[in-house]
Amino acid sequence: MKKRGRGLGCAWYGTGYGNGFPDVSSAFVEIHDDGSVSVLTGAIDVGQGSSTIFAQIAAEELGIDADEVTVISGDTDTTPDSGTSAATRHTYNTGNAVIKAVTQAKAGLLAYAARALHCTSADGIELKDHRVRVKGEPARSLPLAEVVSQARLDGERFLGSESYTARTTRVNPETGQGSPYWPYAFGCQVAEVEVDTETGNVRVLKVVAAHDLGKAINPLQAEGQIAGGIAQGVGFALLEEVQLSEGQIKNPSLSQYLIPTVLDTPEIHAILVEEPEETGPYGAKGLGEPAMLPTIAAIVNAIDDAVGVRITSLPATPEKILAALAGPSKT
Amino acid sequence: MKIELKVNGVDRRLEVEPEERLLDILRERLHLTGTKEGCGEGECGACTVIMDGKTVNSCMVLAGQADGHAVTTIEGLGKRGSLHPVQKAFLEEGAVQCGFCTPGMVLSAKALLDRNPHPGKEEIAVAMSGNLCRCTGYDRILKAVERAAGEVEQ
Numbered sequence: 001m002k003k004r005g006r007g008l009g010c011a012w013y014g015t016g017y018g019n020g021f022p023d024v025s026s027a028f029v030e031i032h033d034d035g036s037v038s039v040l041t042g043a044i045d046v047g048q049g050s051s052t053i054f055a056q057i058a059a060e061e062l063g064i065d066a067d068e069v070t071v072i073s074g075d076t077d078t079t080p081d082s083g084t085s086a087a088t089r090h091t092y093n094t095g096n097a098v099i100k101a102v103t104q105a106k107a108g109l110l111a112y113a114a115r116a117l118h119c120t121s122a123d124g125i126e127l128k129d130h131r132v133r134v135k136g137e138p139a140r141s142l143p144l145a146e147v148v149s150q151a152r153l154d155g156e157r158f159l160g161s162e163s164y165t166a167r168t169t170r171v172n173p174e175t176g177q178g179s180p181y182w183p184y185a186f187g188c189q190v191a192e193v194e195v196d197t198e199t200g201n202v203r204v205l206k207v208v209a210a211h212d213l214g215k216a217i218n219p220l221q222a223e224g225q226i227a228g229g230i231a232q233g234v235g236f237a238l239l240e241e242v243q244l245s246e247g248q249i250k251n252p253s254l255s256q257y258l259i260p261t262v263l264d265t266p267e268i269h270a271i272l273v274e275e276p277e278e279t280g281p282y283g284a285k286g287l288g289e290p291a292m293l294p295t296i297a298a299i300v301n302a303i304d305d306a307v308g309v310r311i312t313s314l315p316a317t318p319e320k321i322l323a324a325l326a327g328p329s330k331t
Numbered sequence: 332m333k334i335e336l337k338v339n340g341v342d343r344r345l346e347v348e349p350e351e352r353l354l355d356i357l358r359e360r361l362h363l364t365g366t367k368e369g370c371g372e373g374e375c376g377a378c379t380v381i382m383d384g385k386t387v388n389s390c391m392v393l394a395g396q397a398d399g400h401a402v403t404t405i406e407g408l409g410k411r412g413s414l415h416p417v418q419k420a421f422l423e424e425g426a427v428q429c430g431f432c433t434p435g436m437v438l439s440a441k442a443l444l445d446r447n448p449h450p451g452k453e454e455i456a457v458a459m460s461g462n463l464c465r466c467t468g469y470d471r472i473l474k475a476v477e478r479a480a481g482e483v484e485q
């Protein structure tokens with residue numbers, strides 16, 4: 001018989017290296033005389049989309065389009081160190097470094113533009129729609145590219161070089177007090193499963209996933225990360241197990257270590273919760289790793305809801321489920 | 332041994348070793364590195380190419396077996412500025428993360444749509460089920476194939 005059930009899983013996750021370990025990201029920025037920008041960071045984009053995020057950030061700060069920003073990343077000859085693509089940290093940590101470096105490059109540009117536009121202070125200048133404008137007086141404006149190339153002829157360069165360090169502290173081993181991670185990400189998912197009581201097979205039909213990411217700088221990418229996390233969570237919950245024998249992995253290939261195919265992944269509905277993190281770029285914080293965590297608990301709870309058995313070791317294989325359904329063994 | 336095959340519309344004549352795979356000659360001799368090796372054992376689909384209209388795992392095809400056949404690799408589809416509809420749909424739907432599975436995914440989708448321009452959801456999923464992806468959760472990939480098939484009502 002096939003039985004359906006629903007389960008809930010929640011997770012909180014400290015992003016970044018944590019525990020006072022120096023979690024530093026750096027960025028170099030240059031505003032060019034055609035109004036384009038280059039951003040150099042050590043952050044490697046392994047598909048999570050960090051380079052796109054940095055282009056969006058620089059574009060937002062300078063009133064240009066993201067495709068006018070060239071992001072050069074992860075070249076140890078030319079880019080400053082931004083740490084690893086790990087710990088769900090680049091949007092927050094390296095994103096902050098990019099904002100700081102752009103702000104530094106922009107400060108010189110605003111000061112130069114204030115003189116060019118006969119404005120008393122750089123505070124009165126804004127960058128919008130590829131133009132440098134006096135705030136509140138859109139008629140007093142010049143194209144960004146024109147200002148930067150004129151500045152170049154005057155011997156001025158608009159460069160930024162900055163770092164950002166996450167503000168964690170070591171935990172006091174006596175009191176347990178401290179700030180081991182900063183910031184934290186939160187997520188909650190509901191899974192609906194169908195359990196076949198004859199075979200023990202579990203199908204995950206649907207997962208609804210709500211994740212607090214502070215601010216979705218790129219909602220399409222955010223939804224993609226959530227879907228990817230859920231698929232990995234399905235694998236973790238139902239299929240994947242590294243089998244060791246005397247220190248050797250017994251299943252080191254994709255024919256023995258199965259991961260979900262498109263036929264194993266559920267319908268996914270992502271909900272982006274934007275509760276701003278005040279230290280993050282535009283309020284953003286990380287999302288990558290937390291996306292897979294609630295899936296596992298949600299599936300295991302849904303199995304319980306469907307057939308009333310509690311699986312306490314992963315993966316929840318058909319063998320384990322059948323054994324649990326058969327009741328306590330009489331040995 | 333000598334083999335002759337058509338790769339992306341161009342006739343190629345090659346001297347190959349009997350144990351060389353189609354994957355090897357595409358990548359190492361013709362430098363068509365868009366075709367990826369994931370597992371080398373026919374499980375992941377990263378090495379998918381189209382041979383005479385059908386998808387094959389090029390890691391499971393000996394070079395000698397490709398003699399006399401026509402092979403399409405990802406390099407044979409669109410180019411920057413003139414992308415194939417499947418490639419465009421992948422970009423528009425955000426169906427690419429690390430990109431390692433993408434060439435194989437795109438070719439599987441193309442082969443499906445060549446055979447049936449209006450597949451249903453199930454048929455799309457089955458056609459794509461030989462291609463593993465670790466990043467996307469397949470969600471956006473399915474949407475991209477649906478979009479390419481003109482199934483997405485906007």
Ligand code: FES
Binds near residue numbers: 369370375379390
């Ligand atoms: S490399 Fe050919 S199927 Fe994985």
Ligand code: FES
Binds near residue numbers: 426
């Ligand atoms: S995008 Fe990374 S494996 Fe598919």
